Amino acid sequence: MQIAPSLPGTPAHRLDPDARGVGPGAAPRAAAGTADERLAARGAPAARAPLTRGLKDFDPTRQSGVAGAQLAGVFLDRLQQGLQALRQHYSAQLGADPAQPGASAAGADVLRAGLRAGWSQRERATAGALDAQLRVGEPGQARQDFRVRGLSRAALSAGAREVLTVVTGNAPAPLTATVDPELPVSANLRRLDQALAPVGIRVRADSAGEPVFSVPEAEWPRFQDRILIKGEGRRFPDGQAQPVRTPALPPVLGEAVFEAPGAEPAALREALDRVTVGIAAVAGAQQRAQALLLEQQQGLAQAGGAAVTTPERARALADGFARRLSEAGYARFEAVAPTVAGISRERVRSLLG
Template identity: 30%
Template sequence: MQIPSTSVPPVIVPGANAGNATAVDGTALGLNGENAATATPVNPTPTSAAPLRRGLNNWDQPLQGDISGAQQALDFLEQSAAQLRNLKADISARLASRQRSDGTLEARVRQFSNSWRNRGSASGGTLDAGLKFSSKGSSNTTFSVRGMNLANLRNGGREVLAIAVGGGQNVRSVVLEPGLSDAQIAQRFDEALAPAGVRAALGDDGQLEFSTPEAQWATVRDTLAVQGNGTRFPSGQLNRVKAEADPAAVDPDSWQTADADGLRATLQQVVQALAKVEQSIASVHQALNQVAARVQKASASTGKGGMEQVAQNFVSTTSKPGYQSLLSITSALAGISRERVISLLALRN
């Protein structure tokens, strides 16, 4: 299928945190009454260290998101593993006894198939169809494009590819030249297609692979088109190219239970699926361990150094005349009564 010719847009050729200050609150630190030396927010000096962070509620949101996403993924994976183990036992028992179906096995297959269809929502978007975990909460579909393999892209002279995603109005350009490395080729595709929601990278097998959010996959698959100058792709008009999603880790819709041969084939697929689920569980646990290390690091940074920061902020503020200085001092003295001062002075006698 051809799309009317579109002029090639400007060529894209790749070239070569500031923290948020947080006011220190004595209540958040658990300081009340006579101990509330910093109960009123104190403005840190521009040269002060990073603001004090205390407790999970004050940690960075990405950290909390990573923990939540990993827990959702584990819940889904562990439930799936339990269902697969039950399926494995039921199929083995059916094959061993040669009993006729009573509907139990078929019901278990339907149950797992329904669970798998809800993978995206059940895992919070952290698991893609290949059971690859991503803490970003947006599972992707990884796919390949016919003709866009490294063996084809490396060869030939200079060529400018116009690539359309989502229709002829959204066209991006990629320049291919002799001598580009595989990583450079992947980078050029990635930089050109990223605004259209498509990313490119070298896969684990060293081949060029593309990915897009699962919700966008159908649009990308049905609208992806390329125009070249005749070197690697036809010139003249944008031509649709075939995009194929990588096989899913599990395909329960293909499982058969009607006869012994179908049961044996299904048993083999269930065993393979269980192995992939367990492998994914291990990868999520590894991600959780990395988050735990970040938690420990964040906790350590809020110990002695954090209290020193509180003291430094207080001294800095009270040393300057003005409203903030008066406010900080009166807040620090708010819980100190005459009787308490007398009793403390009596200890010196």
């Protein structure tokens, strides 16, 4: 018996007939009677086998990692197919007779519309496991990168020491961080990161050393241009905290990829170059998703062969399971499905004594 997969790209789940006591290799069920009679008929109870499925194998982080990599991988595969088709179409327009149906501008319009529609569903299709920078993580962990005007690498490296007070809508109290130009930029970024982490804002440096701020993608509307900063009259004015601009970093697939180019060969070549760059970016993300999936699956396999669950580990697993169940949306299903898979009625009875 098979159960159809609930997620695209995942294999069907097969119920093990032996595990349920109905298959060819299953032991016959005890005859009806009282519990004592059934126990006497079976003889002395055998030692219980260690748990090899269910909560023993429940690892919230790795289960989420597997789910995120699978969802992102399916989405990236479809995205790559669309980009490849668009590149072939542009190549045909440049190298073939424009009068041919396969090289028509209308055909390119259809491909671009499909790509745009697919990209707009990225967050929903991957359950928040893939962000606009094509970083792969756990479901619901996608983040939105942005800058903060006035907090550049140059601003952190020059001027005098200054205490910054940051106000956000979700902070119970103002947050403070001290910027000291005599320290390395990396040290100042760590100070900002530690000060802003309680409200979900993280800070890091990009490849050029410029500060990059990020928040959970789902919460971006609450932060966009709604952060207020008060300084000491050096980088930011003293007195009342003032709103600062927080421009979002552009996504890997910029809007230009979905826009129609001109009919001139030069414009088509530029469009072809943009699509080629997008194909390379998606290919890199596909490799990262595959590597993450293999890593998490190996970790789960090692956990499945671990020693018998101790009471301490059982409590920790139960606590983690309860936390997952308290979360809304996909996390709830993602916690329950792998945990209850393969738990038979006979196993439940044996556990309940």
